[in-house]
Amino acid sequence: MLTKAKIVSSYAFLGYTVGVYFGAGWAIKLGECPQYTSVSFLNFVFLYLTSLSPNYVCYCIARILTGFTACHWNTACVYSTEWGGRKNRGFTLITHIVYMSIAFALFGTIAYFIRPWRQLTMALSVFGGIVFIIMLPCLKESPSRWLNSVVVNVTLQ
Numbered sequence: 001m002l003t004k005a006k007i008v009s010s011y012a013f014l015g016y017t018v019g020v021y022f023g024a025g026w027a028i029k030l031g032e033c034p035q036y037t038s039v040s041f042l043n044f045v046f047l048y049l050t051s052l053s054p055n056y057v058c059y060c061i062a063r064i065l066t067g068f069t070a071c072h073w074n075t076a077c078v079y080s081t082e083w084g085g086r087k088n089r090g091f092t093l094i095t096h097i098v099y100m101s102i103a104f105a106l107f108g109t110i111a112y113f114i115r116p117w118r119q120l121t122m123a124l125s126v127f128g129g130i131v132f133i134i135m136l137p138c139l140k141e142s143p144s145r146w147l148n149s150v151v152v153n154v155t156l157q
Contacts, residue, residue, distance in 0.1 A: 004056070011060050015067025043069035044129040051121035 019039075026035050046069055050062035081092045107124060114120045 008060060008063050012063045012067035012070075015064035016070050017067075019068035019070060039069050040128075040132045044125055044132060047121060047125035047128065051118045051125065 043066065046062055046065040050059060050066055053059040053062050081089050081096075110123060110127075111120055114123050
């Protein structure tokens, strides 16, 4: 038997699948830093809109859009391995996985203290927005990705 929670989760994964499909081409065309920045900001906005949704249909649409913008975590993984270089690639990937595990544990702890789902979603979106603002000055475009995006744009013209 399908419940509303399972259906909403499948909507979020539908948005994630579409986001990953289009996110890769977007990262190549624009570069990973602008793609990561814009998708992180949109993820913050859509997650906040999810908490303000007045009915079930708006909530499902907001979850699809949030799933669409969640593809930036894959970009972050690729982005971090490029700066780590070939020698430190394994360590960089493990660090990324450990960071995600700590984030999931923190979110579970926050969910223990904030019970209403709307307030929890608002708190998590604000937390993500703060992390986004802190990370924004640290992001630089990878030289190889930048050159790739320039060459792709020049060959298309």
